[in-house]
Amino acid sequence: MSRIGKMPIELPSGVTVTVDERNLVTVKGPKGELSQRLPRPMIIEVADGVINVRRPSEQKQHRALHGLTRALLANMVTGVTEGFEKRLEIQGVGYRAEMQGRNLELRLGYAQPVLYQPPEGIELAVQDNIVIVRGIDRQKVGQVAAEIRAKRKVEPYKGKGIRYVGERVRRKAGKAAKVGSEG
Numbered sequence: 001m002s003r004i005g006k007m008p009i010e011l012p013s014g015v016t017v018t019v020d021e022r023n024l025v026t027v028k029g030p031k032g033e034l035s036q037r038l039p040r041p042m043i044i045e046v047a048d049g050v051i052n053v054r055r056p057s058e059q060k061q062h063r064a065l066h067g068l069t070r071a072l073l074a075n076m077v078t079g080v081t082e083g084f085e086k087r088l089e090i091q092g093v094g095y096r097a098e099m100q101g102r103n104l105e106l107r108l109g110y111a112q113p114v115l116y117q118p119p120e121g122i123e124l125a126v127q128d129n130i131v132i133v134r135g136i137d138r139q140k141v142g143q144v145a146a147e148i149r150a151k152r153k154v155e156p157y158k159g160k161g162i163r164y165v166g167e168r169v170r171r172k173a174g175k176a177a178k179v180g181s182e183g
Contacts, residue, residue, distance in 0.1 A: 002055075005066030009051040009074050012081050017051060019044045025073065029080025032121075032136045036076065042069040051077075079136040086145035088131040089167075092160030095152070097126045104131065108152040108162070116148055130165065 011017065015029040023044060026035045038044065042065055043054040053070045055062040078084070090097055096107050104124050106114040118124050118133075122144050125132040131148060135141045145164070154161035156172040163169060 002063060002066040002070075005053055005055070005070045007070065009070065009077055011046075011049045011051065011077065015077060015081060017046050017077075019046060025076065027073075027076040027080050029077070031080050031083050034076045034079055034137060036072060038069050038072060039065045041065065044069070044073070075138045079138055083134055083136050084138045084141045086133045086141055087165040088133070088145060088148055088162050089165050090129045090131065090162050091154075092152075092158075095160065096129060097131050099124065099126055104148070106148075106151055106162075109160075114151050116151070118144055131162075 012029075015027065017028075018026045023038045023040050023042065024035060025038055025044065026033065041056050041062055043056060045052045045054065051073055053066060053073065055066045090106075090108075092109065094107065095109060098105050100115070102118065102124075104116040104118070104126070106116065108114060116124075119140065121137060122133060122135045122140060124144075125134070133141055133145045133148070135144075149162045149164070152161045154163045154167075154169045156170060157174055159169055159171060
């Protein structure tokens with residue numbers, strides 16, 4: 001039995017879950033609503049404020065989908081109650097970020113500033129060169145953070161660029177100075 005798949009998901013108060021016959025799950029909570037079609041063979045049971053996921057057989061594919069389905073459901077419940085957040089740190093001389101309405105303007109050493117328009121359901125904020133990405137969909141929050149980070153990845157020599165807060169970047173030594181003279 002899958003260790004993750006067999007764990008029940010407790011529903012906080014104010015969260016409602018509906019499952020249709022084709023495993024389209026809709027989770028409504030205080031922060032919003034999420035819908036996702038989960039793998040068909042999985043059996044999703046909602047009763048007494050608890051969600052349980054069962055698999056129909058011990059086939060390899062069913063075992064693989066068991067934990068995945070449970071994790072996706074748990075992320076949906078967490079998203080509509082607490083939400084998700086990723087923080088990106090901008091380092092480098094002259095590198096900065098600022099909000100222009102709903103859009104994010106990044107100055108990253110290019111000739112022109114980079115303008116990033118977030119998708120629906122994602123909220124961006126900037127404080128002290130830290131970009132905060134918030135939303136209720138964990139996958140979308142991670143995707144947006146990765147897209148912003150890709151605008152200027154951290155280079156290994158000076159450590160300039162956009163990184164996740166707490167991310168460690170391995171630094172490389174620069175060119176070694178010549179020793180001695182030729183002659």
